[in-house]
Amino acid sequence: MATTHTITQTHERKSPPVAGKPYLFLAFKCDRPLEGGARFSLEGADVVTVGRGGSLQVERGQEGGATTLKISVPDGRMSALHARLQRVLNSWVLEDLGSKNGTLIDGKRVTSSPLADGALLELGHSFFVFREALPRAEPAFLESRHLRPAARGMATLSPAFAAILQRVVAFARSQVPVLVRGESGTGKELIASAIHELSGRPGPFMAVNCGAIAPNLLESELFGHRKGAFTGAIEDRAGLVRSSDRGTLLLDEIGDLPLPAQATLLRVLQESEVMPVGATRPVKIDLRVVAATHRDLGALAARELFRPDLLARLDGAMISLPRLRDRREDFGVIVAALIEKSAGDAANSVTFSADAARLMLLHDWPLNVRELEKCLASALVLAHDGRIELEHLPEVVRTPPKQPSSPEPVREQDQRLREELMKQLRENRGNVTAVARSMRKARTQVQRWLRRFDIDPGSFGR
Numbered sequence: 001m002a003t004t005h006t007i008t009q010t011h012e013r014k015s016p017p018v019a020g021k022p023y024l025f026l027a028f029k030c031d032r033p034l035e036g037g038a039r040f041s042l043e044g045a046d047v048v049t050v051g052r053g054g055s056l057q058v059e060r061g062q063e064g065g066a067t068t069l070k071i072s073v074p075d076g077r078m079s080a081l082h083a084r085l086q087r088v089l090n091s092w093v094l095e096d097l098g099s100k101n102g103t104l105i106d107g108k109r110v111t112s113s114p115l116a117d118g119a120l121l122e123l124g125h126s127f128f129v130f131r132e133a134l135p136r137a138e139p140a141f142l143e144s145r146h147l148r149p150a151a152r153g154m155a156t157l158s159p160a161f162a163a164i165l166q167r168v169v170a171f172a173r174s175q176v177p178v179l180v181r182g183e184s185g186t187g188k189e190l191i192a193s194a195i196h197e198l199s200g201r202p203g204p205f206m207a208v209n210c211g212a213i214a215p216n217l218l219e220s221e222l223f224g225h226r227k228g229a230f231t232g233a234i235e236d237r238a239g240l241v242r243s244s245d246r247g248t249l250l251l252d253e254i255g256d257l258p259l260p261a262q263a264t265l266l267r268v269l270q271e272s273e274v275m276p277v278g279a280t281r282p283v284k285i286d287l288r289v290v291a292a293t294h295r296d297l298g299a300l301a302a303r304e305l306f307r308p309d310l311l312a313r314l315d316g317a318m319i320s321l322p323r324l325r326d327r328r329e330d331f332g333v334i335v336a337a338l339i340e341k342s343a344g345d346a347a348n349s350v351t352f353s354a355d356a357a358r359l360m361l362l363h364d365w366p367l368n369v370r371e372l373e374k375c376l377a378s379a380l381v382l383a384h385d386g387r388i389e390l391e392h393l394p395e396v397v398r399t400p401p402k403q404p405s406s407p408e409p410v411r412e413q414d415q416r417l418r419e420e421l422m423k424q425l426r427e428n429r430g431n432v433t434a435v436a437r438s439m440r441k442a443r444t445q446v447q448r449w450l451r452r453f454d455i456d457p458g459s460f461g462r
Helices: 159-172 188-199 215-223 239-243 259-271 297-302 308-314 328-349 354-362 368-382 412-427 432-439 443-452
Strands: 021-029 038-041 047-052 057-063 066-073 083-088 091-096 103-105 108-110 112-114 120-123 126-134 141-143 178-181 205-209 248-252 288-293 317-320
Touching: 021 328, 021 354, 091 103, 091 126, 120 354, 126 328, 126 354, 159 178, 159 188, 159 317, 178 188, 188 205, 188 248, 188 288, 205 239, 215 239, 215 259, 259 308, 297 308, 328 354, 328 368, 354 368, 412 432, 412 443, 432 443
Parallel strands: 047 066, 178 288, 178 317, 205 248, 248 288
Antiparallel strands: 021 038, 021 126, 038 141, 047 083, 057 066, 083 091, 091 112, 103 108, 103 120, 120 126
């Protein structure tokens, strides 16, 4: 017999509506990690129930004047009616429906609790991520197995990240220079490779880390040299720039490029020609450069550590990549790809304990996907039967961060400020200058607040 849920109408003053649409993501399944995940739009729904079913599906209906969604998940550890999410004014509240194995939010067992943006819900052996306000996307229900990424590494269930990737596709097919910004391990080289693949350029894709080449060899490595140009130059070398002719050259960590090499690179880009060390005539090239960095090149230019004219030449379009911890809704999609890469034919036998999955989803991953890949590779070696347990994870992942003995409560004023910052960043797509203008504050003040609350504006898209 169906249970009737009544939404009580009140005359209380309502909170202002949150920009964007609410979503629930099936982020990870312990027993079926290769299935990736799924996206459920909660737009228009008043009540959402989640429980065990024979297959992953969604049913929309009406009960007692409320619009309902019933999400069924094939999870034997989940109760038939496990939990309910209910919209109360402009917020969502989760309630455990007397499930056998309980419901956890961010690793803590609850019976009823309001949901914050990014909350991790654990029901049985399935993990969900609640997102309060993301761009509207179709279809409302989408499984990761139905994703059709434009290029390798571009699969996502997140509407926010999908909008970033749409910019990647658009700029890849143009001649506009692209600057990719993101923390170490967020996939800058993968995006640069996708830009090359989608561009249709017939030449090779080549990548060079500007900070990994000895300064005295940098110009020779990049621009090539003639035989006898210097001691040890026993033969002609084309260099990476000429080797990328008709293709794409990724200059990773472009902020580490010394100023003299920056001047030479600027001339290469302006004139479409390169002068090898020791040569007397330049060589014409057809080259597309994609630059990548984790640093603020504008700040470096202001300190005269980066040429403003080179920055203007490189920064035709900015692609800001979010941190792994800011796109937990894609955790299952990423883990599935990494397992298939690392485990090969044994990938289908890989499973996770709930304890191991919980700590992985709650870990900050300071080195992002690169750190996750190494974690999974070592865990797969240790898990001889294919089941990854807590003890197979690196110590840094399985050890929760230490809490201060007497934690200082977050002041209400700080919480309001943080919420206003998040709201402004969502509305202005991560544009700090626009946020400062809207809040009538200096840009430097807004940047100080972002550092204070550990908020990355790049994760909101630009």
